[in-house]
Amino acid sequence: MSNWIGTKVKQSDSETTQEPRQAAISEPSRLEPNAFGLACGIFWAGAVAAIGLTARVGWGKRWEQLLADMYRGFNETRAGLIIGAGWAFMDGFTSGYILASLYNRILQD
16 A cells, blocks of 8 residues: 555554655566667658648748658658658658667667
């Protein structure tokens, strides 16, 4: 049983004693490079596709032009969105994988 401040309360037949909670010291967590890369790739592909969709209605035209310079075949058409999202996924996955691997390597030292 614990009370509202987080200390454990031990109850016996006749008395109640309080034992302070010990702080747990944990080591920093490692990142799984494949999972982190996949998350970054999905996020970036979705962001690039969203920019392409908003460019259809006139918003983000400059961003679309910038991304079209980076990702060959990207434009506001359906095929262009798929091509751009594919490039963006590969870009995001690779970046996330490298970042997680670097983080783990620095953490190891």
